[in-house]
Amino acid sequence: xxxxxxxxxxxxxxxxxxxxxRNPVLTASGTFGYGREFEGLTDLRAxxxxxxxxxxxxxxxxxxxxxxxxxxxxxxxxxxxxxxxVEGFERDKLPYLRQCGTRVxxxxxxxxxxxxxxxxxxxxxxxxxxxxEMNVSCPNIKAGxxxxxxxxxxxxxxxxxxRAVIKKxxxxxxxxxxxxxxxxxxxxxxxxxDGLSIxxxxxxxxxxxxxxxxxxxxxxxxxSGPAIKPIALRMVFQVHRAGxxxxxxxxxxxxxxxxxxxxxxxxxxxxxxxxxxxVDPDASGHIVRDLQARLAADGISDVRELIGALRVS
Amino acid sequence: xRYFQARVAENRALGGGYFVLRLSGCASLAAAxxxxxxxxxGAWGRDxxxxxxxxxxxxxxxxxxxxxxxxxxxxxTALLERALxxxxxxxxxxxxxxxxxxxxxxxxxxxxxxxxxxxxYMQGELAASRKLAARSEMLYGGRGTKDLVLLxxxxxxxxxxxxTTEDGTVGTKGLITRALEERLNxxxxxxxxxxxxGPNAMLWAAARIAREREVPCFISLEENMACGIxxxxxxxxxxRSRPYRYVxxxxxxxxxxxxxxxxxTSPAPPPPSECPA
Numbered sequence: 371x372x373x374x375x376x377x378x379x380x381x382x383x384x385x386x387x388x389x390x391x392r393n394p395v396l397t398a399s400g401t402f403g404y405g406r407e408f409e410g411l412t413d414l415r416a417x418x419x420x421x422x423x424x425x426x427x428x429x430x431x432x433x434x435x436x437x438x439x440x441x442x443x444x445x446x447x448x449x450x451x452x453x454x455x456v457e458g459f460e461r462d463k464l465p466y467l468r469q470c471g472t473r474v475x476x477x478x479x480x481x482x483x484x485x486x487x488x489x490x491x492x493x494x495x496x497x498x499x500x501x502x503e504m505n506v507s508c509p510n511i512k513a514g515x516x517x518x519x520x521x522x523x524x525x526x527x528x529x530x531x532x533r534a535v536i537k538k539x540x541x542x543x544x545x546x547x548x549x550x551x552x553x554x555x556x557x558x559x560x561x562x563x564d565g566l567s568i569x570x571x572x573x574x575x576x577x578x579x580x581x582x583x584x585x586x587x588x589x590x591x592x593x594s595g596p597a598i599k600p601i602a603l604r605m606v607f608q609v610h611r612a613g614x615x616x617x618x619x620x621x622x623x624x625x626x627x628x629x630x631x632x633x634x635x636x637x638x639x640x641x642x643x644x645x646x647x648x649v650d651p652d653a654s655g656h657i658v659r660d661l662q663a664r665l666a667a668d669g670i671s672d673v674r675e676l677i678g679a680l681r682v683s
Numbered sequence: 684x685r686y687f688q689a690r691v692a693e694n695r696a697l698g699g700g701y702f703v704l705r706l707s708g709c710a711s712l713a714a715a716x717x718x719x720x721x722x723x724x725g726a727w728g729r730d731x732x733x734x735x736x737x738x739x740x741x742x743x744x745x746x747x748x749x750x751x752x753x754x755x756x757x758x759x760t761a762l763l764e765r766a767l768x769x770x771x772x773x774x775x776x777x778x779x780x781x782x783x784x785x786x787x788x789x790x791x792x793x794x795x796x797x798x799x800x801x802x803x804y805m806q807g808e809l810a811a812s813r814k815l816a817a818r819s820e821m822l823y824g825g826r827g828t829k830d831l832v833l834l835x836x837x838x839x840x841x842x843x844x845x846x847t848t849e850d851g852t853v854g855t856k857g858l859i860t861r862a863l864e865e866r867l868n869x870x871x872x873x874x875x876x877x878x879x880x881g882p883n884a885m886l887w888a889a890a891r892i893a894r895e896r897e898v899p900c901f902i903s904l905e906e907n908m909a910c911g912i913x914x915x916x917x918x919x920x921x922x923r924s925r926p927y928r929y930v931x932x933x934x935x936x937x938x939x940x941x942x943x944x945x946x947x948t949s950p951a952p953p954p955p956s957e958c959p960a
Binding site for chain 1: 684685686724729730731732733734773775906907908909910912913914915916917918919920921925926927
């Protein structure tokens with residue numbers, strides 16, 4: 371163990387996935403609204419960046435209720451990707467984000483190839499957006515409802531088609547609902563992506579034994595929170611170890627600086643804090659501060675020393 | 684609205700699983716209004732994960748305390764029921780909308796069902812502090828005697844109490860909606876407002892009665908929520924003014940004319956255009 375260093379001298383800044391971040395702690399899409407909701411609760415200027423709620427070409431009003439329920443060390447959600455649409459985002463949300471003092475990544479999705487391309491192109495022209503993160507966990511209606519992001523061939527085609535119209539850095543948020551995460555990661559590299567976000571929520575369900583009903587209206591929903599961290603770590607490490615030539619933003623149950631460090635060791639260059647922002651609206655701020663103190667105490671002068679530094683014999 | 688750490692100052696069991704938690708270090712809640720709520724979580728580690736939403740029952744600005752009334756129904760409330768004085772609690776609040784303020788021109792019928800009492804208790808206390816207690820009536824119902832708590836406190840505020848229980852052990856036997864109809868009859872011709880909090884079935888019945896008599900009605904709704912600040916979008920409620928309103932940020936107190944009574948039905952699988960997350 372190295373001797374402690376001055377916390378102020380610890381370097382947290384990192385340039386990765388086409389974006390220069392002041393630190394590697396971001397907030398995950400769908401858990402941080404459009405940023406403004408957290409004004410006064412956390413200092414956005416202290417974050418590495420924020421990822422907005424997923425944007426679709428036109429506004430969406432979301433799924434029937436109930437939409438969420440708590441599970442063991444986690445939660446299930448089926449919000450239905452409710453959002454303001456590209457125009458609403460530009461008009462109502464972007465002016466605040468332009469001056470919020472942190473990097474802004476906009477998550478987006480579509481129901482068809484054409485919608486993905488239109489949405490990506492529409493967001494790509496906006497000043498104040500540093501990068502785009504593509505959600506590929508949506509059902510492909512033309513392919514019988516199979517998620518775009520579960521077939522490597524379809525995924526590579528989708529990434530390539532969006533890449534052709536997107537000049538900004540393009541990250542792909544992978545679904546964990548697959549038996550081969552590495553094949554999906556390679557497909558994104560083949561399609562010309564700049565980065566990967568690993569993982570999105572895991573499909574699950576919860577039942578109320580008393581009423582004999584599913585606990586959420588759509589029966590199935592996305593599981594998040596600390597319950598999924600071991601799965602997320604495994605997938606980040608698999609993609610890193612396979613040598614897929616894209617930086618990874620690690621997501622899944624990150625609650626504190628130790629969790630973040632585990633993701634760096636597994637190969638992530640940044641982390642995204644999701645469900646924990648519901649538990650503690652200043653969770654990301656806490657993690658940045660604790661990460662700096664923790665690295666200083668351990669004598670680590672640059673967070674980049676941790677990336678992929680997992681010891682496996 | 685602030686996120687801060689408070690401590691349990693007192694935890695008073697009321698029987699029947701009901702308890703009043705008094706929190707110290709809550710100066711940030713001093714300006715909270717009746718109907719507003721807080722998100723509360725103890726030092727629970729990683730499970731249960733999410734904070735719980737509670738309507739405020741009282742705030743004492745000089746002492747910096749806030750009271751919530753809860754009933755143990757699940758893991759979070761069970762942990763709070765056992766919380767000892769001195770225990771640390773994370774608090775986010777005050778959140779959401781409030782009931783219309785008491786005024787000298789209106790008669791306010793406060794309709795509380797079971798654990799829906801707190802915001803109306805606070806409304807009654809506000810009316811009493813403005814010497815308007817005589818213009819507020821508390822209609823309070825539950826299954827049995829254990830569901831009716833803090834009666835002497837409300838009597839000392841000077842509120843007229845109309846109690847109902849389903850088993851007839853206290854007050855009039857039957858549902859609170861019958862008491863509401865009787866009080867509306869008694870005040871016919873006056874400017875009356877109905878304010879309710881309690882089980883959904885009770886609220887929708889109260890809203891229907893008020894609508895039939897063209898009486899303004901405000902109801903405090905409950906729905907699963909993770910964040911309390913309009914981010915998770917879990918607490919959606921069907922509405923007239925737009926497809927959904929949110930209990931945390933548009934409510935919890937709504938004009939009953941705007942929100943829709945959509946009874947739970949057997950959930951159907953989502954259409955293929957719906958993304959599950």
